[in-house]
Amino acid sequence: MVETVFARQWDRLMELSRLGAIPGDGVNRACLTELDAQARRLVIGWARDCGAEASVDAAGNLFLRRAGSDPDAAPVLTGSHLDSQPQGGRFDGAYGVVAGIEVLAALHDAGVVTRRSVEVVAWTNEEGGRFQPGCTGSMAWSGFRAANTWDDVRDGDGVRYGDALAALLDSEADLPRRALGGRAHAYIEAHIEQGPLLEAERLDVGVVTGIQGSRWFRVTVNGASAHAGTAPLSLRRDALQDAIRAISALNVAMADPDDVLRFTVGRMVVSPNSSNSVAGQVVFTIDLRHPDRDVLIARGDAVGGIIQGALLQCAAEIVETFHALPAAFDPAVVDCVERAASSCGLGHRRMPSGAFHDAQFVGSVAPAGMIFVPCRDGISHNPAEYSSAEQLGAGTRVLAAAVVELAEVG
Amino acid sequence: MVETVFARQWDRLMELSRLGAIPGDGVNRACLTELDAQARRLVIGWARDCGAEASVDAAGNLFLRRAGSDPDAAPVLTGSHLDSQPQGGRFDGAYGVVAGIEVLAALHDAGVVTRRSVEVVAWTNEEGGRFQPGCTGSMAWSGFRAANTWDDVRDGDGVRYGDALAALLDSEADLPRRALGGRAHAYIEAHIEQGPLLEAERLDVGVVTGIQGSRWFRVTVNGASAHAGTAPLSLRRDALQDAIRAISALNVAMADPDDVLRFTVGRMVVSPNSSNSVAGQVVFTIDLRHPDRDVLIARGDAVGGIIQGALLQCAAEIVETFHALPAAFDPAVVDCVERAASSCGLGHRRMPSGAFHDAQFVGSVAPAGMIFVPCRDGISHNPAEYSSAEQLGAGTRVLAAAVVELAEVG
Numbered sequence: 001m002v003e004t005v006f007a008r009q010w011d012r013l014m015e016l017s018r019l020g021a022i023p024g025d026g027v028n029r030a031c032l033t034e035l036d037a038q039a040r041r042l043v044i045g046w047a048r049d050c051g052a053e054a055s056v057d058a059a060g061n062l063f064l065r066r067a068g069s070d071p072d073a074a075p076v077l078t079g080s081h082l083d084s085q086p087q088g089g090r091f092d093g094a095y096g097v098v099a100g101i102e103v104l105a106a107l108h109d110a111g112v113v114t115r116r117s118v119e120v121v122a123w124t125n126e127e128g129g130r131f132q133p134g135c136t137g138s139m140a141w142s143g144f145r146a147a148n149t150w151d152d153v154r155d156g157d158g159v160r161y162g163d164a165l166a167a168l169l170d171s172e173a174d175l176p177r178r179a180l181g182g183r184a185h186a187y188i189e190a191h192i193e194q195g196p197l198l199e200a201e202r203l204d205v206g207v208v209t210g211i212q213g214s215r216w217f218r219v220t221v222n223g224a225s226a227h228a229g230t231a232p233l234s235l236r237r238d239a240l241q242d243a244i245r246a247i248s249a250l251n252v253a254m255a256d257p258d259d260v261l262r263f264t265v266g267r268m269v270v271s272p273n274s275s276n277s278v279a280g281q282v283v284f285t286i287d288l289r290h291p292d293r294d295v296l297i298a299r300g301d302a303v304g305g306i307i308q309g310a311l312l313q314c315a316a317e318i319v320e321t322f323h324a325l326p327a328a329f330d331p332a333v334v335d336c337v338e339r340a341a342s343s344c345g346l347g348h349r350r351m352p353s354g355a356f357h358d359a360q361f362v363g364s365v366a367p368a369g370m371i372f373v374p375c376r377d378g379i380s381h382n383p384a385e386y387s388s389a390e391q392l393g394a395g396t397r398v399l400a401a402a403v404v405e406l407a408e409v410g
Numbered sequence: 411m412v413e414t415v416f417a418r419q420w421d422r423l424m425e426l427s428r429l430g431a432i433p434g435d436g437v438n439r440a441c442l443t444e445l446d447a448q449a450r451r452l453v454i455g456w457a458r459d460c461g462a463e464a465s466v467d468a469a470g471n472l473f474l475r476r477a478g479s480d481p482d483a484a485p486v487l488t489g490s491h492l493d494s495q496p497q498g499g500r501f502d503g504a505y506g507v508v509a510g511i512e513v514l515a516a517l518h519d520a521g522v523v524t525r526r527s528v529e530v531v532a533w534t535n536e537e538g539g540r541f542q543p544g545c546t547g548s549m550a551w552s553g554f555r556a557a558n559t560w561d562d563v564r565d566g567d568g569v570r571y572g573d574a575l576a577a578l579l580d581s582e583a584d585l586p587r588r589a590l591g592g593r594a595h596a597y598i599e600a601h602i603e604q605g606p607l608l609e610a611e612r613l614d615v616g617v618v619t620g621i622q623g624s625r626w627f628r629v630t631v632n633g634a635s636a637h638a639g640t641a642p643l644s645l646r647r648d649a650l651q652d653a654i655r656a657i658s659a660l661n662v663a664m665a666d667p668d669d670v671l672r673f674t675v676g677r678m679v680v681s682p683n684s685s686n687s688v689a690g691q692v693v694f695t696i697d698l699r700h701p702d703r704d705v706l707i708a709r710g711d712a713v714g715g716i717i718q719g720a721l722l723q724c725a726a727e728i729v730e731t732f733h734a735l736p737a738a739f740d741p742a743v744v745d746c747v748e749r750a751a752s753s754c755g756l757g758h759r760r761m762p763s764g765a766f767h768d769a770q771f772v773g774s775v776a777p778a779g780m781i782f783v784p785c786r787d788g789i790s791h792n793p794a795e796y797s798s799a800e801q802l803g804a805g806t807r808v809l810a811a812a813v814v815e816l817a818e819v820g
Contacts, residue, residue, distance in 0.1 A: 228791075266683070267680065278674055
């Protein structure tokens with residue numbers, strides 16, 4: 001693959017980033033929106049230009065298939081997602097899809113026929129920014145949950161996931177519908193690291209060995225609103241103060257001297273949210289991650305009791321909204337990625353993924369692996385997210401080499 | 411005043427409460443909205459039915475004047491406000507305006523001519539729920555601030571206060587425009603207590619001696635958003651965690667064994683507010699109140715240093731958005747209210763106001779006082795806010811007696 005290909009990949013990423021562009025080079029492209037549909041159409045066009053065929057499954061996952069010589073052989077899958085965080089960047093997800101298209105284009109331009117078909121996939125709703133949880137497309141594909149599991153989940157405007165998905169599928173009624181799931185010989189996902197390691201070690205590529213586990217919770221603290229000027233503090237049922245007590249107690253309980261555990265309260269909604277009214281209700285989220293299965297289970301199982309024990313004035317309802325245990329990738333795929341990085345002459349290391357990805361769920365039913373490229377200052381889920389055209393191109397070279405090996409040429 | 415008058419007052423309060431009705435008997439009628447304008451038209455109609463004339467000043471304050479026999483004598487003012495909290499009740503503010511109209515009606519029905527004119531006033535934006543701070547109408551009227559002070563304050567949708575006020579005034583171009591400010595012989599405001607005292611002591615009326623002081627602050631904590639799965643906790647600049655540290659430190663510093671001080675964080679807005687992103691910015695409010703001037707000044711002046719000292723990862727910007735020192739009402743007006751309560755044979759006590767009211771600002775330029783009636787469980791700023799028709803009627807009897815004495819009959 002040559003420099004011009006890297007330039008085209010960059011240009012395509014920039015073209016995608018205009019769909020939902022926000023100040024500071026960011027992207028806000030929520031899943032199952034008109035912007036998401038536009039991004040999918042763009043990618044479908046690029047795939048067709050190199051002879052691939054588009055199809056979609058009942059979960060909204062988009063497949064772009066370049067047929068191999070052996071129709072009975074399980075395909076090699078690669079891809080990622082096209083949705084973004086509300087204040088997201090240009091590369092998270094989009095890179096993996098565009099890199100996959102570049103692999104198809106390289107095979108097409110070279111006139112190579114692989115034995116196995118190669119399919120680029122854009123999974124539905126990886127981010128969970130609009131509808132919680134994320135990774136619903138890959139969870140449904142892998143059979144981790146039924147495809148209708150999230151139908152009644154609503155976004156901030158009250159729109160049902162099931163309705164938004166049906167509307168997207170209606171708008172893509174011109175595409176062949178494929179069955180949900182199916183065999184895959186392997187799945188490889190290229191992605192920006194979203195952490196600081198590769199940049200710090202001046203390496204080109206991360207050979208990802210697995211993904212830490214995640215447990216998400218939604219906590220609703222119910223108190224009673226009251227007048228800020230008259231209600232004595234001793235008689236209040238202040239939901240914000242009890243939420244603070246709960247989070248402070250969790251901070252202590254989740255402390256990790258090794259700084260491996262990730263504990264985040266990223267979302268908090270206060271009602272009535274008026275400066276001179278005591279908060280009657282607070283809803284906040286917990287995002288807990290750890291690579292060790294036992295630690296994740298133990299700390300996650302403790303969350304409810306810690307919160308209940310910390311409340312002084314209010315009652316809390318705690319719901320676990322997402323639960324994914326740590327995943328180890330398939331050794332053969334990890335080895336294949338490592339060989340590909342070596343054969344390209346690129347600096348690389350094995351590493352776990354701090355973020356979760358669709359590969360976590362796909363990996364439960366098919367041999368899976370991932371390729372990381374560095375991103376500046378480890379910043380992601382932020383408009384400032386950045387990887388250079390060269391860094392992204394290096395990852396795509398490794399992806400192409402791995403896909404070619406797995407799809408078997410000649 | 412007879413039972414039928416109390417029933418009419420109740421019916422009018424219910425009619426007003428339909429403008430902005432929310433579930434649970436609540437009202438959401440923000441100032442300078444179409445609903446606010448409709449409420450003003452309703453009240454103007456009732457006032458005209460008893461021979462009063464409507465006019466409006468540059469701050470949007472609405473006056474309903476029943477002329478006295480001596481055009482040179484300073485008028486007696488009574489009233490309150492028609493705007494509500496976002497999750498407000500049916501009586502806060504509306505009661506004082508409707509009670510004033512009932513006094514005008516009683517004078518009209520009895521054919522009484524007072525020497526001084528009696529004016530019922532509905533002050534603009536008492537609550538501060540849409541545009542902060544509150545009491546802008548009475549502050550402008552009393553010269554506490556210039557009328558254009560808040561023109562550039564924006565509501566949650568970005569609408570400027572100045573533009574919303576101009577639109578309201580345009581819609582009331584049919585009303586005579588009166589000069590801002592002016593003399594007043596006295597001002598009496600009837601209001602629900604918004605606290606538990608009168609109900610607990612089974613009293614009919616509170617003779618209000620003054621209002622505790624208030625200081626409001628807006629705190630902006632600026633950190634950096636990051637990926638919840640990858641960013642090590644030691645490297646985060648988590649605005650929510652630093653906001654929690656700041657509020658926890660304030661809780662300690664504002665502790666009051668006597669439970670007289672009121673410290674409230676009622677509003678918090680998190681950005682980007684995504685469950686799997688570290689919070690990059692948190693804006694929260696502080697509402698601090700105390701009846702002792704020295705305590706209010708000392709504790710309020712300490713707020714900034716306490717916050718700055720509590721932050722570990724972020725920077726904070728602290729702005730004082732409102733500052734009103736404790737106010738003592740005019741002894742002659744307080745005595746007059748007390749006499750009126752006694753003459754009506756109602757149980758009463760002297761008491762300070764925990765909430766602030768327009769009377770605080772009006773009282774800086776005219777002799778002022780207030781009349782409280784009980785409200786159930788002391789609940790206010792909440793849809794469950796409730797006082798009975800009889801409780802409200804008793805307060806109106808006292809108001810009428812006091813106004814009659816101050817306006818001088820015969």
